[in-house]
Amino acid sequence: MTVRDQSQGAAPQEIPPAVTGVAHVIAAAQYSLGGLQRLMGETAARLELVAGAGTGFLLLVLGASALQLAAFAILFALLLAVEALNTAIEVLTDRISPEWSVQAKHAKDLGSLAVALLIISNALCVGGILLSLFG
Incomplete structure (x- = not known):
């Protein structure tokens, strides 16, 4: 499945598949780091x-x-x-x-x-x- 961020006119992006276990923890940490990076833009x-x-x-x-x-x-x-x-x-x-x-x-x-x-x-x-x- 793909989604498009119409507010930015971005190209469609694949929705990442759900992960479990250790991969879920790693993905959550990556999302948190992305959030920190976005927050530091403020x-x-x-x-x-x-x-x-x-x-x-x-x-x-x-x-x-x-x-x-x-x-x-x-x-x-x-x-x-x-x-x-x-x-x-x-x-x-x-x-x-x-x-x-x-x-x-x-x-x-x-x-x-x-x-x-x-x-x-x-x-x-x-x-x-x-x-x-x-x-």
């Missing part, structure tokens, strides 16, 4: 990655505990995961509804809100860590 994700790496390094240098570093790392990973989901929402919304619609706007706004809430959560986490270190 300016917001690259900025978040730089900010997160810098903040993590700063917390390490300032003597944050292993538990504090783990809490920050988990929240930061969650931020990148939600940024990936937000990007997926935007890509699918643009594909399904290339014309402007209030529903598409709401979908994109909600994805953006999810990212913003996690940025705030990360900032509060870092603030709490800094307060415990210097307060």
Whole structure:
């Protein structure tokens, strides 16, 4: 079976056959790497990655505990995961509804809100860590 991405005028592509076992795990890892590559094409994700790496390094240098570093790392990973989901929402919304619609706007706004809430959560986490270190 073939599919065509009409939004890009691409040539038909074969749908990959379903795989199981170890091949499934390998395929899933390849899809995840493809997702990471796509996510790094987003300016917001690259900025978040730089900010997160810098903040993590700063917390390490300032003597944050292993538990504090783990809490920050988990929240930061969650931020990148939600940024990936937000990007997926935007890509699918643009594909399904290339014309402007209030529903598409709401979908994109909600994805953006999810990212913003996690940025705030990360900032509060870092603030709490800094307060415990210097307060």
